[in-house]
Amino acid sequence: LQHSLISIFAICGSVILLIFLLIFSKNFKDSSYIIIFGFLVSALAGAVISILQFYAENESLKSYILWSFGGNNQVSFSQNLVLAVLVSLGLIITFKAIxxxxxxxxxxxxxxxxxxxxxxxxxxxxxxxxxLSASVTAFLGPVLFIGVIVPHFCRMIWNPAQLWHQWILNILIGALIMELFSIISEIWQMPLNIISSLFGIPVIFLMMMKKR
Known part of the structure; x- marks a missing residue:
């Protein structure tokens, strides 16, 4: 129930923020203002998190640190079911929007x-x-670089204009890479975010160099 409420609040907060950003972008056509707005929101969120950490009890602080590492090691079967329902609903909506x-x-x-x-x-x-993003993050933590690497990789191996194929490829390859990182994380006994960063940063750097 607690994780369900957290995911609901995360989704609502994400929707409100994105709608506000959409309204903000209409008034400021320069993309640099949108980037600055993103930094301001990130700084505000960081400040709120720091306040919560400062006043949190030891057990709550430990739970937050484990969550920030990423992965599903701390997620129960019932929580995975709730996550599966939320993700399925998000995928159905995106499928209808293709x-x-x-x-x-x-x-x-x-x-x-x-x-x-x-x-x-x-x-x-x-x-x-x-x-999709808020529910996955609420349950599994902020897993880094997966959302950046997978879409670019799919666009490289398949025509970006074919959105039906891109939709399927992103789901399959995203799940495959996530599972691969999870296996490596278990073998190396390291948090998932460290593994995704070690692999993700060089891949993104190579993509940037290729587009030069």
């Missing part, structure tokens, strides 16, 4: 001629992405 997104990828004017409601589509994507 067809409108294909139209939108060809241009907003083109999408409008085929009856795509762009405002509704944007908010649908916000809700789906918040549901």
């Amino acid at each position: 067809k409108p997104l294909i139209g939108m990828s060809l241009g907003e004017d083109y999408a409008k001629t085929f009856g795509v409601n762009l405002t509704q589509l944007k908010y649908t994507i916000i809700i789906a992405s918040s549901l």
Whole structure:
């Protein structure tokens, strides 16, 4: 129940923040302002977390540290079931949004001629992405680099315009890489975030060098 409430609050907070960012981006067209806004939100979240850590009891602080390492070692079977339901719901929403997104990828004017409601589509994507990212983070912790590496890797091996295939590839390869990192984490007896960082940073660096 506690993890379920945490995931609900995380999803609600993520949706509110993304909607606020969408409104903010309409008033400030320069992308640098959006980056600054992201830093401000990150700093505010860091300050709140520091306050909670300062006043937390030892057991709560230990739970937070274990959560921040990432992974599902501390997640029970019932919590995994709740997570599976939330992730499945998010995937269903994104699956239904693929067809409108294909139209939108060809241009907003083109999408409008085929009856795509762009405002509704944007908010649908916000809700789906918040549901997926917030629920996974609430249960498994902030696993680093998976969300950056997998989409870029899938775009490299398959046509980015074919969103149906990209959707399936991201799910399969994302799960495969996550499981691989988990196995390495168990073998090396190290937190999952350390493993993902050790592999993720060089991969992202190579991707950046390739695009130069």
